[in-house]
Amino acid sequence: MSTLFEPIEVGRYQLSNRLVMAPMTRSRAKLNGTLGDFAAEYYAQRASIGLIVSEGAQPSDDGQGYLMTPGIYTDAHVTSWKKTVNAVHEKGGHLFIQLMHVGRMSHPDNTLHKRQGVAPSAISPQTQMFTATGMKGIPTPRALSTSEVHKTVDDFRHAARRAIEAGADGVEVHGANAYLIQQFFAPSANTRTDEYGGFIENRARFAIEVTKAITEEIGADRTAIRLSPGTTIWGIDEGEEGSALYRYLVGELNKLSLAYLHIMDMGNEALLNDIRQLWDQPLILNRPNRPRDQIGKDLAAGLADLEAYGQMVLANPDFVTRLKRGAPLNEADRSTFYGGTNQGYIDYPTLSV
Structure with a gap:
């Protein structure tokens, strides 16, 4: 039986x-x-964990949706990421940069170009987003043309190359959490009639093309993807064929021999077991709000090869040491999750040696 350590x-x-x-x-x-x-210090503090997957970095101007999120497609972006990646490597850690295109989950006020968001189809998520002047309704996005879909694939390819130039160990494609790639999966967000809409093979096509393009650019062993089957936030509904789409998608992605597949579990245990059987490379499982006494359970059961944690690692830079010692964990301060000062960012206490 494998153990966490x-x-x-x-x-x-x-x-x-x-x-x-x-x-x-x-x-x-x-x-x-x-x-x-202080991003370099934030990530370096947590370098004892097996793998750091960074906050989502937009692969293009149109990929940004939230206020003050990083990019990874310009020379300036590469330079800023180099400092952070080097700091992690100096501590013996590994870091994959997550490539996140939010699609329709965007507000023009949060971007430099101030343009309308883009998506598979011109369908509003019917929700609000935080901006510098408060909460605002997200405008209906503009549907990408077929040629623009192809260009977006190239944007991901370019961003992956830039991530490697910044020294990152690899990239994780964000195909989860109701952002652009998952928007293609869901009939509630994708009513296209070209090769990217309709049948499940078509709705999965964009994710496969993005991932394949990145493997061609930087190698499959530095490429990964994150999925969240069954997510229903922000108007996403994958419909009755949702599980079938993921079985098809994972089977096709498995052929690429990626570094890993990262699953954010949404409660469908039957599908999760099927994905485990379909996937030959390392599988990372992230179960939101998993209590401490459940840490290591999926690894012990053979359902995952690695386990991912968010808030616990955010609040405990020495997460690995605390688990090994059975020491108490700091509680995460939700009021400091987004923006603000270094409070709740680099000031969480660690155990004394």
Whole structure:
């Protein structure tokens, strides 16, 4: 039986343990999309965890949706990420940059270009988003043309190359949480009549093309993807064929021999077991709000090869040490999750040696 503290090979890397820092938006980047001044310290503090998956970084201007999120497509972005990646490597850690295109989950006020968001179809998520002047309704997005879909695939490819130039160990494609890639999966967000809409093979096509393009650019052993089957937030409804779509998608992605598949579990245990059987490479499982006494359970059961944690790692830079010692965990301060000062960012206490 594998344990949390055993090393594991993921892609081209040997990780020191089977714990993963889940990607978490912190909204502390600068307006031009470069990382904030203390991002390097924030990530380096947590470098003892087996793998860090960074906050989502937009692969293009149109990929941004939230205020103060980082990019990874310009020279300035690369320079800012180099400092952070180097800091993690100096502590012996590994970091994959998550590539996040939010699609329709965008507000023009949060972007430099002030344009309408883009999506598979011109369907509003019918929700609000935080902006510098408060909560505002998200405008109906503009539907991407077929040629623009192809261009967006190239944007992901370009961003992956830039991530490697910044020194990242790899990239994780964000195909979860109701953002652009999952919008293509859901009939409630995708009513296209071209090769990217309709049948499940068509709705899965964009995710597969993005992932394949990245493997061609940086290698499959530095490429990963995150999925959240069954997500229903912000108007996403994958319909009766949702489980079938994921079985098809995972089967096709498995052919690419990626570094890992990262699943955010939404409660469909039957589908989760099927995905485990369909997937030959390392599988990371993230169960939101999993209590401490359940840590390691999925690994012990053989359902996952690694387990990802978000808020627990955010609040405990020495998460691995605390688990090994059975020490108490700091509680996360939700009021400091997004934006603000360094409070709740780099000031969580660690155990004394």
